[in-house]
Amino acid sequence: MSWVLKLEILLNSVLFYLFMPYQTIQEGSALIKAPKLEKISKELPVFYNPAMKLNRDISIWLLNTIEKEKMQICLPLAATGVRGIRFVKELQKGKIKTLVMNDRNHLAYKLMQENLKLNGIKKGKNLSINKKDATILLMESAGFDYIDIDPFGTPNPFLDSALAKIAREGILAVTATDTSALSGTYPRACLRKYWAMSLRNELKHEIGIRILIRKVQLVAAHHRKAAIPLLSYADQHYMRVFFSVAKGKEKADTLLKQHQYFLYCDGCMGRKISEENGGGCSCGEKYTIAGPLWTGMLWNEQLLKKANSIPLLQALKEEATIAVVGFYDLHKIAEQYKRSCPKMDWLLERVREKGYAAARTHFTSSGIKTDMPLEEFLRLW
Ligand SMILES: C[S@@+](CC[C@H](N)C(=O)[O-])C[C@H]1O[C@@H](n2cnc3c(N)ncnc32)[C@H](O)[C@@H]1O
Ligand SMILES: [Zn+2]
Numbered sequence: 523m524s525w526v527l528k529l530e531i532l533l534n535s536v537l538f539y540l541f542m543p544y545q546t547i548q549e550g551s552a553l554i555k556a557p558k559l560e561k562i563s564k565e566l567p568v569f570y571n572p573a574m575k576l577n578r579d580i581s582i583w584l585l586n587t588i589e590k591e592k593m594q595i596c597l598p599l600a601a602t603g604v605r606g607i608r609f610v611k612e613l614q615k616g617k618i619k620t621l622v623m624n625d626r627n628h629l630a631y632k633l634m635q636e637n638l639k640l641n642g643i644k645k646g647k648n649l650s651i652n653k654k655d656a657t658i659l660l661m662e663s664a665g666f667d668y669i670d671i672d673p674f675g676t677p678n679p680f681l682d683s684a685l686a687k688i689a690r691e692g693i694l695a696v697t698a699t700d701t702s703a704l705s706g707t708y709p710r711a712c713l714r715k716y717w718a719m720s721l722r723n724e725l726k727h728e729i730g731i732r733i734l735i736r737k738v739q740l741v742a743a744h745h746r747k748a749a750i751p752l753l754s755y756a757d758q759h760y761m762r763v764f765f766s767v768a769k770g771k772e773k774a775d776t777l778l779k780q781h782q783y784f785l786y787c788d789g790c791m792g793r794k795i796s797e798e799n800g801g802g803c804s805c806g807e808k809y810t811i812a813g814p815l816w817t818g819m820l821w822n823e824q825l826l827k828k829a830n831s832i833p834l835l836q837a838l839k840e841e842a843t844i845a846v847v848g849f850y851d852l853h854k855i856a857e858q859y860k861r862s863c864p865k866m867d868w869l870l871e872r873v874r875e876k877g878y879a880a881a882r883t884h885f886t887s888s889g890i891k892t893d894m895p896l897e898e899f900l901r902l903w
Pocket of ligand 1: 569570571574578598599600601602603604605624625626627630654655656657672673674
């Protein structure tokens with residue numbers, strides 16, 4: 523980097539620190555002082571992203587719902603500290619044993635300190651704030667029961683240390699905001715970052731999440747750990763997965779057996795899971811290949827039975843009852859087969875009448891998840 527560029531970056535940062543307007547926001551039970559930004563971007567040193575409120579709401583629901591007490595919690599990418607402060611205020615009594623918050627950015631570190639004060643929370647033996655690189659913080663630790671990897675972009679740089687340090691039966695939460703790589707816009711970026719082929723069609727978000735899950739499971743496997751998805755979802759600009767991490771090479775091997783290819787026919791919309799990365803559809807077209815990817819469950823049905831009133835959780839509760847990769851998109855069918863688009867509820871009823879499971883999918887408002895074969899589905903109307 524030239525010295526002119528370095529000087530420019532330094533000057534920009536100084537101006538940013540000195541003249542940044544601030545605002546105080548209430549989110550859940552937390553009051554948060556944060557820079558007032560027109561637009562969230564990763565070029566700016568620190569930020570509070572209101573669009574991620576749901577992400578934090580769901581973390582709180584999950585930690586309050588699982589049967590775990592006295593957790594050692596680590597938020598290695600904590601930014602303003604909003605998640606940690608909400609944990610202190612909104613997690614049930616007895617849930618937190620220790621809470622470690624960290625951000626390598628100086629302004630974030632300062633804001634976290636101010637925000638703790640603003641919320642009347644004291645630092646101490648059970649609560650610390652750090653200004654380290656996330657990987658170093660994790661690797662120097664004795665391990666945690668909950669680690670939240672919530673970066674801007676790919677979680678890749680933090681997966682190895684998080685999986686090395688997650689405790690037996692611990693929970694690892696992973697956010698990925700690089701959805702363009704995972705869901706087919708940049709296929710080479712997906713291969714490079716996630717070691718799999720993405721799919722650019724109506725199933726792109728589900729396929730992307732399954733590719734992300736496999737990557738996390740591969741990294742877990744070399745630590746002899748099995749990362750089992752508890753809850754997964756795609757929202758606007760990010761994907762999020764909570765894993766329950768078990769120890770043992772046999773458990774890890776069992777998960778790896780569920781890494782397969784997803785074959786999709788652009789001609790008839792037929793699809794299948796396969797060990798083979800190719801082949802032809804019965805309609806005569808060649809399959810488009812995606813994966814390898816996780817073909818197991820994206821959710822723990824028992825956990826989602828306890829969903830609260832958050833609409834996304836209500837949607838996942840239904841979806842979690844169906845063990846199928848992919849869904850049928852009614853708009854796509856209408857377009858490809860030149861036919862009308864029936865009412866969703868009417869169609870769900872017809873599928874169930876025939877003895878198959880069916881539910882809406884949170885991935886798109888026009889999708890139905892069902893174990894009914896496509897040919898039979900297409901005969902319903
Ligand atoms: C998307 S923000 C985190 C948002 C936060 N988890 C929340 O819920 O509000 C990502 C943060 O990670 C920090 N960060 C990025 N790379 C880091 C690293 N290697 N070590 C520590 N912090 C890092 C950035 O400074 C930024 O504040
Ligand atoms: Zn076909």
